[in-house]
Amino acid sequence: MSAAVRKLVDVLDGAAGRHISVLGVSGTRLLLGFVGFMYYASQYGDRRYLFGPDGVLPWGEFTSKVHEAGTFSLYTVSNSGAWFEFVFHAGMLAALAVTLGVGGRLGLAVHWVFLWSVYQRQPVLLDGGDNLAYLVIPMLLLTRCYDRFAISGGFAKKVSSRVPSVLRSLSAPLHNLGVVAIALQICLVYVVSGLCKVQGKMWQDGTALFYILRVSEFSLPGVSDLVYENDLLVFLGTYSTTIFLVYFPLGVLVPQLRPWAAVASIGFHVSIGVLMGLTGFALTMVACDLIFLSGALGVAMAKTAPLVRRLQSYGRPGRGRPEKLPGAATAAVGKENVPEKV
Amino acid sequence: MALLVGAALLGLHFIAASFSQMPLNPVKLRHWDKVSGYLDPYFTQNWMLFAPDPLSDNRGILARAKCADGSTTEYYDVTTKYVEQAQNSRFFPSRMSRLVTGNVQQINGGDPVLTRLREAEKEKKKKEIPLMPFEKTSQEEAVRFLSRYSLTQMPGVCGGKPDQVQVRVYVQELPPWSKRKDPKAEDKVSVQDLKWLKAGSLL
Numbered sequence: 001m002s003a004a005v006r007k008l009v010d011v012l013d014g015a016a017g018r019h020i021s022v023l024g025v026s027g028t029r030l031l032l033g034f035v036g037f038m039y040y041a042s043q044y045g046d047r048r049y050l051f052g053p054d055g056v057l058p059w060g061e062f063t064s065k066v067h068e069a070g071t072f073s074l075y076t077v078s079n080s081g082a083w084f085e086f087v088f089h090a091g092m093l094a095a096l097a098v099t100l101g102v103g104g105r106l107g108l109a110v111h112w113v114f115l116w117s118v119y120q121r122q123p124v125l126l127d128g129g130d131n132l133a134y135l136v137i138p139m140l141l142l143t144r145c146y147d148r149f150a151i152s153g154g155f156a157k158k159v160s161s162r163v164p165s166v167l168r169s170l171s172a173p174l175h176n177l178g179v180v181a182i183a184l185q186i187c188l189v190y191v192v193s194g195l196c197k198v199q200g201k202m203w204q205d206g207t208a209l210f211y212i213l214r215v216s217e218f219s220l221p222g223v224s225d226l227v228y229e230n231d232l233l234v235f236l237g238t239y240s241t242t243i244f245l246v247y248f249p250l251g252v253l254v255p256q257l258r259p260w261a262a263v264a265s266i267g268f269h270v271s272i273g274v275l276m277g278l279t280g281f282a283l284t285m286v287a288c289d290l291i292f293l294s295g296a297l298g299v300a301m302a303k304t305a306p307l308v309r310r311l312q313s314y315g316r317p318g319r320g321r322p323e324k325l326p327g328a329a330t331a332a333v334g335k336e337n338v339p340e341k342v
Numbered sequence: 343m344a345l346l347v348g349a350a351l352l353g354l355h356f357i358a359a360s361f362s363q364m365p366l367n368p369v370k371l372r373h374w375d376k377v378s379g380y381l382d383p384y385f386t387q388n389w390m391l392f393a394p395d396p397l398s399d400n401r402g403i404l405a406r407a408k409c410a411d412g413s414t415t416e417y418y419d420v421t422t423k424y425v426e427q428a429q430n431s432r433f434f435p436s437r438m439s440r441l442v443t444g445n446v447q448q449i450n451g452g453d454p455v456l457t458r459l460r461e462a463e464k465e466k467k468k469k470e471i472p473l474m475p476f477e478k479t480s481q482e483e484a485v486r487f488l489s490r491y492s493l494t495q496m497p498g499v500c501g502g503k504p505d506q507v508q509v510r511v512y513v514q515e516l517p518p519w520s521k522r523k524d525p526k527a528e529d530k531v532s533v534q535d536l537k538w539l540k541a542g543s544l545l
C-alpha cells in the first residue's frame with residue numbers, strides 16, 4: 001500500500017472513530033437554545049398581537065400563506081386562543097430544555113418544530129440569525145451536542161446502552177459530519193456576505209459603517225454617534241469587516257489561526273449586538289463560532305474548574321466533590337486539544 | 343463507508359446552498375428552479391446581510407383615518423414608538439419595529455431579475471415594465487398589513503370607529519458622508535401615499 005493511500009485511510013479511520021469538537025457543539029446547542037428561548041421571552045408581552053389568532057396577521061391569511069409555501073406551522077392547527085397559548089408556551093419550554101441540556105436530541109428536534117412554527121407565524125420579524133438557527137439545528141441533531149454543558153439524564157444513558165453496536169459505530173462519523181456541516185455553513189455565511197459587501201459602493205468607499213449606524217432602527221443613541229463621527233473608526237470598521245468576512249475560511253483551515261478567527265468573529269458580533277441592537281443575530285453567530293473553540297473552551301474550563309470546586313465545597317462544607325473529577329476533566333481537555341480536522 | 347456517503351451528500355447540499363447565493367448569472371438563471379426546488383423552504387438562506395448597499399435611510403409610516411361623518415384626521419406617527427423601544431434595550435430588544443420596516447421593504451423591493459430588467463429599460467428610456475401578478479399580490483399584502491397595523495396603533499381614532507385608513511410611507515435620507523460636517527445639510531424626505539382602505543375589510 002502506498003504511503004499516500006495509507007495516510008488517507010488513517011485520516012478516514014480517525015474521522016470515523018474520534019468525536020471532534022464535542023465541547024464546542026455542546027456550547028452551540030446551549031447558546032442556540034438560549035437565543036430560541038429569548039425569542040419567546042422578549043416578545044412575551046406582545047405574543048397575542050404578533051402571533052395570536054386575532055393578532056396583527058389574521059389567522060386565515062397566515063394559514064393560507066403557510067399552505068402556499070408548502071410548509072407547516074403548529075399554529076395553523078386551530079384558531080382557538082387556548083391552542084395558541086399552549087403551542088407558544090410549549091415552544092418556550094422546549095427551548096428552555098435545549099438550553100439546560102434536558103431531553104437529548106429528540107428534545108432538540110421538538111424545539112426545531114416549535115421554532116419553525118413560530119417563525120412562520122410572523123416571518124417579517126426574522127433576520128439572518130433566525131435563518132442560521134433553523135439551518136444549523138438539524139445539523140446539530142447529528143452531533144453529540146448533549147455530551148457537555150448538560151444536566152445528564154439517566155434515561156438517555158439507559159437508551160444509549162441499548163442501541164445496537166452497528167448503529168453505535170455510526171455515532172462518530174455522523175457527529176463529525178454534523179460538525180463539518182456547521183463549519184461549512186458558517187463559512188458560507190461569512191464569505192457570501194463578505195463578497196457581497198466587496199461589490200457595494202459604500203463598502204468600497206470605506207463609509208458603510210457611517211451610513212448603517214445612523215439608521216435609527218440600528219443605532220444606540222450616545223454611543224453610535226461616537227463611532228460614526230470618527231472618520232478613522234468608520235474606515236477601520238468598514239474595511240476590517242469585509243476583510244474578516246472574506247478571509248474567515250482561511251483562518252479556520254489553518255489550525256493555528258482557528259481560535260483567533262473564532263475570537264475575532266465573536267468580538268465582531270458582540271459589537272454588532274451592542275451597537276445595532278441585534279442580540280439574537282449576534283449570539284446565533286457566536287454560537288456557531290464555538291465549534292472552532294472546543295480546545296480553548298476546554299482549557300478555560302480546566303482553569304476555572306478548581307475555582308468552581310472550591311466555591312462549591314465552600315457552600316457545602318463537608319460535601320466536597322470526589323477527587324476523581326479533576327483527573328477526568330483534564331483528560332477530557334487533553335482529548336479536545338488534539339488538532340482537529342474541521 | 344457511512345462517512346464517505348455522508349460527506350458526498352453534504353458536498354452536494356453545500357453546492358446547492360452556494361449556488362443559491364451566487365450573484366445573478368446565466369447558469370443560475372437556467373437552473374434556479376431545480377435548486378430552489380430542493381432548498382425551499384427548509385434550507386432557504388440569504389446572506390446578503392447589509393450588502394451590497396447597506397440600509398442608509400430611515401423608513402417608516404404615518405397613518406390617518408376617515409371617520410363615518412366624512413372628516414379626515416391628522417397623521418399619526420405609528421413608527422417611532424417601537425424604534426425607540428428597540429433603541430432603549432440592548433438585551434434582545436423588541437422586534438415590533440420590523441413590522442413596519444419589513445413591510446415597507448416588501449412594497450418597494452422585489453425580484454432581482456425584474457429589477458435588472460427595469461433598470462435596463464429605464465436607461466433605454468423605454469416604457470416601464472408593468473408589475474407581474476406575483477409582485478402585485480405581494481405589494482397588496484404589504485399594504486393591507488401596514489393599514490391593519492396602523493389601525494391597531496391608533497385605537498381611539500374617530501371615537502374608535504374609523505371608516506377608512508390611509509398609510510403614508512416616508513423615506514428620510516440623511517446627509518451623505520461628504521456633508522457630514524456641514525451644519526446646513528438637511529435630511530431629504532420623500533413620501534408615498536398608499537390607497538385608502540376600508541377598515542372593515544382589513545379585520
